[in-house]
Amino acid sequence: MNALALERVTKTFAGRTVIHETSLAVKDGERLALIGPSGSGKSTLLRMILGLVVPDGGAVRVGDVVVTPATARDVRRRVGYVIQDGGLFPHLTARDNVTLVARLGGDLTPERLAARVAELAAIVRLDDARLDRHPRQLSGGERQRVGLMRALVLDPQLLLLDEPLGALDPIVRAALQEDLKRVFEALGKSVLVVTHDMAEAAYLAGTIAVMRDGAVLQHGTMKELVETPAHPFVAEFLGAQRSLTEALR
């Protein structure tokens, strides 16, 4: 069973094809990193899954639901979405940011919701007191943890992360990478994470899909990508990511 399936989707914006016919699936429990240079179509694919972009052709399935304008809202509530720098609403406290969706039409009682928040705070390792701050009073790392809590609050089957660590400095980033991986493993969610950092992709995800110019060039494990690159660009992209050891040589 697939948690997510993109089936031969295409998209053209103002005469420019940004997604060529593309198929991509995330199996239940699979953690897939979508990687590629800027403008390769990663974000467009992600926005298609959430129904923010409607494909010109093909279909998007989340679980067994085909994403259409009519089903999009329902799909969004069953998908956890983590945005770069958190995408938190500045007028709400961190706690209210986390609980907003659940309070509006969720079936959790206030007591259950409070317990859920406490549980999530423990999972993402955020001090409960920080939850009563507003986003601008939090550090970048804290904001991202809150963003992760917001994505998890309705216990979604699928997590989408769009450059979740892109705005963080290297030390915080490393710490959060660890925490993300731990959360993914602990909760066993299906994950699609968009990144442009190969090391991060390899660390967080079990499989990697490399995109360029609106098409997925290869989808496989890191080992497969390194040993049998399906396209010269895959090898080139892997080679361009210099390792620390190489830099010291």
Added chain:
Amino acid sequence: MRPRLATWLAIVLALLLGAERVASAAPALRVGSKRFVESYILAEIVTQLAKAEGATAEHALGLGGTAVVFRAIEDGAIDVYPEYTGTLAEAVVKNGAADLPALRAALAGRGLALSEPLGFENTYALAVTKALATKLGLSKVSDLAGHPELRVALSHEFVGRRDGWPGLAERYGLHPTTLSAIDHALAYEAIHGGDADVVDVYTTDAKIARFDLVVLGDDRHFFPPYDAVLVYRADLPKRVPAFERVLQRIQRSIDAAAMQRMNARAELDNVPFARVASDSLGASVSTAGSAQRPGLLGGTLEVIAQHGPRHVMLVAVSLALSTLLGVPLGILAYSRRRLGAVVLGVAGVVQTIPSLALFCFFIPLLGIGPVPALAALFLYGLLPIVRNTHAGLASIPADLREAAVAIGLSPAERLRHVELPLASRTILAGIKTSAVVGVGSATIAAFIGAGGFGEPISTGLSLNDVPTILEGSIPAAGLALVVEGLFLLLERALIPRGLQSPV
């Protein structure tokens, strides 16, 4: 908006409206006047006579010019007002017949009636300074024909009326090189200060003697008779029997000298109209020293007590209406871009209409008094609110707007929980602009009889009396400051803490 605050606002508004209603229980007799001293005094005399005869009466002070006040009596917004036969003949009946039977016949068709003359004539005339008259040998209007270099300054009403300047200029062949229109109250200042050589005056004006002016003779008999009369609703004597006795007492009871004296007391000695009127009635009130005006501070406090509640009511109610319609319109303008352009355009056009014109526009529809004033203030208040609501929503960063969609909020939930709170500071700023502008615009509402701080201002303008103008302006300015302060508090209460500047 947090429900508790909304509830409080609603309660305050209800109280304001309630207090207004109690304060303005309709009197039997509503007396109107035009915006000049003599009209004020005559209307005040009618009001006091009616009260003395046992009727409830109210004086709607200074409704502006002939068009406004005549409209008001035609619509039944007022019952009676002082007028001049010549004015009726030209400005209202428009057939030129100035004798009483002809005027009565013309007015009867409009449900109006005419009293007997009050006893004096107040006709238009042209006047020059005595010095100029002596120097150039001016004594008649026809003498002006040889002096086109003389600068003529005329009241707005006189310039436009057929029985005013256009007809007069034609009859006498006058072609002055400099012709300007100014407020009648300022004409004397203009001629006294040397800014004009010839002005139009009313023959009972108190200032003719004060400024040493010479009235030029109407040697070609251009001006029709301007006998003072009362115009009243034809059904008034039946509806308010006391009015019959008012007529008996006022008809043929005031001669030109008496009128000039009363004008002089009000205009030059700053005796309040009500006092001038009661003195003329020989009422039991003593005329000794008590006519002294209170000082500026005392006068201002009096004005606040007397006109403050009405002014606040005008601003608060119109602002509430502007907000109730303006915010949804702003949301509409934001969500439907085409429609939004139309909405913003229309609101912008309304804003360019001069406020007095907008006030007068509503008289045929809503009569005079607070209702048309509220309608005009409401329209005026819309634009800043619509524009700021639209701007506030449009300035929300695209990533936040998309985040709200992406986490699965419905359009209504996004608006209520994300977009409106994020735009709240800008929206509130628009409401504040609207409120402050409203405090100012509401002073003009007095010209259509809506009351408020504009009443002393309009009285002061017609008296050219700076202290009286200040007594209305100071509280209006003060109220604007209070409004600013209130909005600071409101910002604290309404703008989400996360959006407020860190303390």
